[in-house]
Amino acid sequence: MLKEISLADVRGLVGTETGLSDWIVVDQTMIDAFADATHDHQFIHTDPVRAAESPFGGTIAHGFLTLSLLSTMNYNCLPKVREQTMGINYGFDAVRFAAPVKAGARIRGRFVLAEARFRGAGMLMTTYEVTIEIENERKPALTARWTTIIQFDPKDRPEDV
Structure with missing residues (x-):
């Protein structure tokens, strides 16, 4: 995977996989810290004994914890744009939580650049x-x-844009 690219190169990558992150272990300590930060202490996340009796067979990560890890995955694997002065989250479409992440599981992010378009004088979406x-x-x-x-x-x- 590319480590660094120029603004002029970004549009040429549309339709390609531009990043595959390293594996991240989602352990109970991480899940508990997220529960504390969000005040979401539902037993399926924080009570291993009770969660063992659930259909999941143990605790699972919050869906929003999994979603939030995209930031670290992004920094880990996507090529840096040389001219970038700042990056901003704009939002998500069609977020789907397809399968639970069990405590202790390893996850990674796969990124395919679907679209790149210049907006205004100094922004690339x-x-x-x-x-x-x-x-x-x-x-x-x-x-x-x-x-x-x-x-x-x-x-x-x-x-040329």
Whole structure:
């Protein structure tokens, strides 16, 4: 995978897989910390004894915890745009939590650049088809369309756009 690209190169990557992150272990400590931060202490996340009796057979990560890990996956594997001065989350479309992430599981993100378009003098809007895979599982934990904005100095805008 590419480590760094220029603004002029981004549109040429549309339709290609541009990143595959390292595996991340989602352990009970991480799940508990997320529960504390969000005040979501539902037993399927935080009570291993009670959750063992659920259809999941143990605790599972919050769907929003799984979604939030896309940020670290992004930084881990997507090529950096040389001219970027700042990145901004714009939003998600069609987020689906397809399978639970059991405590102790390893997950990783797969990113396909679906769209890249310049907006205004100093913004590039990118949309990724993202999938969070669970190691040794057929179904992904999550799929979504994630749109971000790359800000850059207008003087760095490619001439052909």
